Amino acid sequence: MTSLYWLPDVADWRTRVRSLSAGPAAAWDEAVVLANAKLDFIRTNALDEMLRRSLGGALPPGLGTKPVRLALLGSGTLTQLQAGIRVGCVRRGIHATIHEGDYGQYWQEIADPDSALHAFKPNTVILALDAYHLTAGVTAVMEHAEADAALTEMLARIRDCWRMLREAFGCHIIHQLPLPVHVPLMGNNEHRLPGSPAAFTARLSAALRTAADADGVDVLALDTRAATDGVKAWHDAGLWHRAKQEVSPAASPMYGELAARLIAAKQGRSFKCLVLDLDNTVWGGVVGDDGLEGLVLGQGSALGEAFVAFQAYARELSRRGVILAVCSKNDEANAVEPFEKHPEMVLRRGDIACFVANWSDKAANIRAIAQDLNIGLDALVFVDDNPFERSLVRQELPMVAVPEISEEPSSYPQTLADAGYFEALAVTDDDRARNSQYQGNRQREALKASATDLPSYLRGLExxxxxxxxxxxxxxxxxxxxxxxxxxxxxxxxxxxxxxxxxxxxxxxxxxxxxxxxxxxxxxxxxxxxxxxxxxxxxxxxxxxxxxxxxxxxxxxxxxxxxxxxxxxxxxxxxxxxxxxxxxxxxxxxxxxxxxxxxxxxxxxxxxxxxxxxxxxxxxxxxxxxxxx
Amino acid sequence: MDETAIYSALSEVFRDVFMHDVALAPALTAKDVPGWDSFKQIEIIVALEERYNIKFHTRELDSLQSVGDLVRVLAAKIPA
Missing domain, CATH: 3.40.630.30 (Gcn5-related N-acetyltransferase (GNAT))
Structure with missing residues (x-):
């Protein structure tokens, strides 16, 4: 499944996209809203087309993000991906201009300083080499040594491309890993046939990951997506023969999402904080009514284990730099109690950088959380099982990401991962220490409250x-x-x-x-x-x-x-x-x-x-x- | 699915793909509609596949000459 299912339906979408013509600034703001709806590829294309008509080739005025000049280079047909990439960027407030290389000419375009690519001067390049291209000449008659030589040669060729791109443009390089489209010749132990195109593709992808780390290149992991969604959701062999499209148009919005996440992460525009509702989101039941003992949480119940698994996922996210916050309609004492006393809780009070539990409306509380953590509202993701609260927050705070989640808590981790909010290109030591930094902030606040004047507070901070x-x-x-x-x-x-x-x-x-x-x-x-x-x-x-x-x-x-x-x-x-x-x-x-x-x-x-x-x-x-x- | 229902569904798909209404008739061909190139053709096909959860066969696609052909193929593929 490649649908953008975590995004909500937006009312009157079709009408709104057709009237997307008022001045470029207004059209851009409206397009950002429309891009944040659950779009299939037809709607993605429609929004892209209408926005491009409104902007007429110019950049939207007052853009707060770095405009992207993206070269899309590859071995197959890539045109069907353009709208998805542009709209994926719009979803994040980023404007992208795309140059698509001539069909199959990526090497010549990169090597030739007089090519259209060089005239375009990209600041970002996606290199999309499909598995058919990468395995040209790989055949079952090959011995191990021949297959190894072919692999080494292909890897060197790709790294040459990266090096030339970096030298010519100093650009962000994204290498799209191939979809595993080859059908097996052996079966389960395909890897024992050195000249198996399927096995060769898998080996090459592994080698490309290592090389990309060494060369400062980011990978767009279509192989990982295909493992989640099924290759058939991404690739249609009939379409390949007809139009040389490695990626089916139906999957192009998701392709654009993956690309735009990498682009946004490079600009530091990934989401930073996961704001969690409590009742029926991190545990089953309502703590104020059911009490600590009545909560569905932990071993012995499938539902209780699902909530534990979600908490464990959230805690792992926090360990790699995502800030956790709580926004709950509860008396604070009730809301905190499970964090301190429930033996099955994975999340503890110390994991939560900002804890807000009261009876005010959630939009106001989420504003307060952003203020307390000193981060923008557009860095927050709010997860709540209650459709009313989700809809309220979306309406009041459209810049906050509010995923559509099902009533099945075992699906929450996958939904957050599919939505890709917290895309990260690397983990820094600061990321690892982030939650404790925010914890330290709370202790500083406490000192501030106890210090009698500002100088003595500042002196006391040492x-x-x-x-x-x-x-x-x-x-x-x-x-x-x-x-x-x-x-x-x-x-x-x-x-x-x-x-x-x-x-x-x-x-x-x-x-x-x-x-x-x-x-x-x-x-x-x-x-x-x-x-x-x-x-x-x-x-x-x-x-x-x-x-x-x-x-x-x-x-x-x-x-x-x-x-x-x-x-x-x-x-x-x-x-x-x-x-x-x-x-x-x-x-x-x-x-x-x-x-x-x-x-x-x-x-x-x-x-x-x-x-x-x-x-x-x-x-x-x-x-x-x-x-x- | 009967042909009248198909024509009305097809009109919606064409409107979404071309961003304007297209007057569909059995004899209509790609040449008659500005912008209906091989790329749009694939969009129409994939949109129909997604909408009806069907798959067109290569032979079926190769046989398409006009809107009338497309409607006949669809009528055979989609249960009433």
Missing amino acids: MRLIWRRFDQIGLQRTVQLINKTNQFNLTTRRYTDDDVLGIMRDNRSFGLQLRLLDRFGDNGIIAILIGRMLDGSDLLIDTWLMSCRVLGRQVEPTSLNLIAAQAQALGAKRLLGDYYPTKKNGMVKDHYTRLGFADGGALDNGGHRYTLDLVNFVPADTFIDVAEG
């Missing part, structure tokens, strides 16, 4: 700021922060791995990653600073961004001290700080004024410049100890 220049170890986290920080971000410039590597090599620039520790723990990397010397003696603060969870802790003036010292070391006499407003960064509108910068006048593109004289600069005194480390 803060240490550890700064480092950009480095390979921190690269993933740096790129993640650059691409996902929306609120405390002065310029909202999005950079790729290669851009950051460029800053590391440039001796007239600096890039700093700041880590904040305090007595309650390590907050991880919380700020990124990039400075560039301009001609003369001005240093431009290209990027200043910070995690909102350390707001109000004097990190800003401490960061300025660091910037000033770095700038002076490069010979700067003056700092230039620019602010470019977006929908989300209003909170830093007066950032430079607060830090004592003078007004430097308006810039193009709606920006505003501020300046600070470095000759007479006196570093601010703060409660934060600073060290390089």
